[in-house]
Amino acid sequence: MSSKLTVTKSNLLIDASYRLNVQAQKLVLACLSKIDSRPDSEPKKEIKLTAIEFSELMKIDIKNAHRELYKAADALFKSSILLRDEHEETELYWIQKKVKKLHGEGAVTLVWSDEVLRYISHLKSRFTTYKLHNIASLQSGHSIRLYELLMRFNSTNIRVIALDDFRSALGLEGRYPQFKELNKFVIKQSVEELNQRSDLIITYETIKKGRTVTALAFTFKQNKQMKMDL
Incomplete structure (x- = not known):
């Protein structure tokens, strides 16, 4: 079932600046996959995710799934998103309150913040959709973020990004x-992991001004034979 689940994020959110550890990123993506992204659907502000679901969706050993799920919930509560345009900078929080841990059920309940819900609940303008299983085996949060940044341009299979914007998107200021x-x-390291563990084959070049690297040019294509055996 998990191979059919998709994650849909507003492209503005994808290009935003945030840094989440790998567990917290996988928690966000697993919860996003449970949201009905059809335009006529009602927003689902509260999401419940069990450790078993987390284990199956993200290929986490079931023995560690409870611990990883609760660690991810704690990390997400402390994290924010920075949206920038030429006029202003806005800081949003992923969730409205601390994630509720349902120890008896081995689950968590997450409540999206109102601001973030606007970006993830409906397909109204430009959105990027990708299958959840394509990133489930990734072990690095940087690799997941790079995957998202590239898949926004999956219609052209090329993305050129300024080095400062790349740092910002990965929360590396x-x-x-x-x-x-x-x-x-x-x-x-991110490119190598994506080439090994995702459905993408990626190469990249640097763009320089004089001797200084100012941008990165990524070229990628989807590998239909995913190398998921590592």
Whole structure:
């Protein structure tokens, strides 16, 4: 069943700046997959997710699923999203209140914030949809974010992104100030993991102004034979 589930996010949200650990990202995506994205559907503000569902959707060992689910819930409560345009900067919170842990049921109940719900509840303008199982095996939060950024441009299979925008989208402001470090610890590792564990085959080049790297050019295509055996 999980192979048919899709995740739909507003493209504005995809390009926003936020940093979530891998468990919290997978919690968000698992909950998003339970939202009916048809335009005529009613928004679902409260989502209940069991550890068993989390385990099945995200390929997490059932023995660890409860612990991972509760850790993800704690991380999500402390995290925010930064939306930027040329005129203003707005900070939103993913959830309205601390996630309720239903220990007896091995589940959590999440309540989206009103602001975030506007972006994820309806398909009204530009949205990106991808299958949940394509990112379930990823072990890095950076890899999940890169996957989302690329899939927004899956109609062209090319994405050119300014280096500052890339840092911002992955929540890396102030980290890896030298491109050599960013490339070694974030970009290369994320591309390698996506090539191994997702349905994408990715290459990238740097764009320079003089000797300074100013942008990244990603080229990608979908691999119908997903390498999920690692």
